[in-house]
Amino acid sequence: xxxxxxxxxxxxxxxxxxxxxxxxxxxxxxxxxxxxxxxxxxxxxxxxxxxxxxxxxxxxxxxxxxxxxxxxxxxxxxxxxxxxxxxxxxxxxxxxxxxxxxxxxxxxxxxxxxxxxxxxxxxxxxxxxxxxxxxxxxxxxxxxxxxxxxxxxxxxxxxxxxxxxxxxxxxxxxxxxxxxxxxxxxxxxxxxxxxxxxxxxxxxxxxxxxxxxxxxxxxxxxxxxxxxxxxxxxxxxxxxxxxxxxxxxxxxxxxxxxxxxxxxxxxxxx
Numbered sequence: 001x002x003x004x005x006x007x008x009x010x011x012x013x014x015x016x017x018x019x020x021x022x023x024x025x026x027x028x029x030x031x032x033x034x035x036x037x038x039x040x041x042x043x044x045x046x047x048x049x050x051x052x053x054x055x056x057x058x059x060x061x062x063x064x065x066x067x068x069x070x071x072x073x074x075x076x077x078x079x080x081x082x083x084x085x086x087x088x089x090x091x092x093x094x095x096x097x098x099x100x101x102x103x104x105x106x107x108x109x110x111x112x113x114x115x116x117x118x119x120x121x122x123x124x125x126x127x128x129x130x131x132x133x134x135x136x137x138x139x140x141x142x143x144x145x146x147x148x149x150x151x152x153x154x155x156x157x158x159x160x161x162x163x164x165x166x167x168x169x170x171x172x173x174x175x176x177x178x179x180x181x182x183x184x185x186x187x188x189x190x191x192x193x194x195x196x197x198x199x200x201x202x203x204x205x206x207x208x209x210x211x212x213x214x215x216x217x218x219x220x221x222x223x224x225x226x227x228x229x230x231x232x233x234x235x236x237x238x239x240x241x242x243x244x245x246x247x248x249x250x251x252x253x254x255x256x257x258x259x260x261x262x263x264x265x266x267x268x269x270x
Contacts, residue, residue: 068181124260147187147189188207212225251264
């Protein structure tokens with residue numbers, strides 16, 4: 001028979017483990033940008049622009065209130081602190097869990113919408129880093145339309161341009177800062193995606209909401225992009241307050257073997 005002391009110790013361990021498992025990580029971290037003002041009590045600096053205006057972070061910060069696909073309730077809690085120094089652990093070790101790898105600023109692989117490519121292993125680990133890094137154009141598209149073939153033709157994107165970031169009405173409406181998913185976001189129509197594939201040299205398409213394809217053209221527009229396995233879609237970009245123009249873009253996904261999508265950190269450098 002177990003001794004009362006042993007039972008008491010086991011009960012204490014279970015209680016601590018249960019409480020720490022449910023503890024949100026970093027509950028006191030503010031989501032707004034702050035500036036350090038004191039050395040004795042330093043405040044972390046959270047920036048969008050670095051290097052005296054030379055580097056722009058165009059990735060969205062993950063928060064519980066950021067939109068999640070087809071959800072009214074936002075992303076919700078995604079960080080936990082099962083090992084906490086305040087509870088006696090030697091270090092703080094967080095646990096991260098998303099509903100989807102297509103959350104926040106992320107990248108799609110061909111297996112996202114084409115099952116035979118998924119079965120063949122065309123995952124995010126196979127994406128070409130040469131495409132994800134290099135000269136890029138950030139441009140504004142007409143605000144009164146999805147990105148149709150007519151819109152694409154009107155943009156007059158020169159041949160040879162391989163990476164384009166499309167800033168749309170989504171940025172003006174701040175859709176990525178809303179908790180509730182909005183299906184009226186701007187994206188590519190099927191004919192717009194087909195026109196891009198057939199008439200430009202673009203291999204990286206970036207856009208400012210959770211999908212490059214508009215809601216009503218969700219699958220067929222994605223299929224136009226993915227069929228040739230050459231166009232990479234980077235979605236959920238943060239393009240507010242970044243001047244239109246030419247930059248070097250650097251986007252690095254996680255090497256998630258077998259995954260058709262991944263969170264991604266993207267920056268623009270003048």
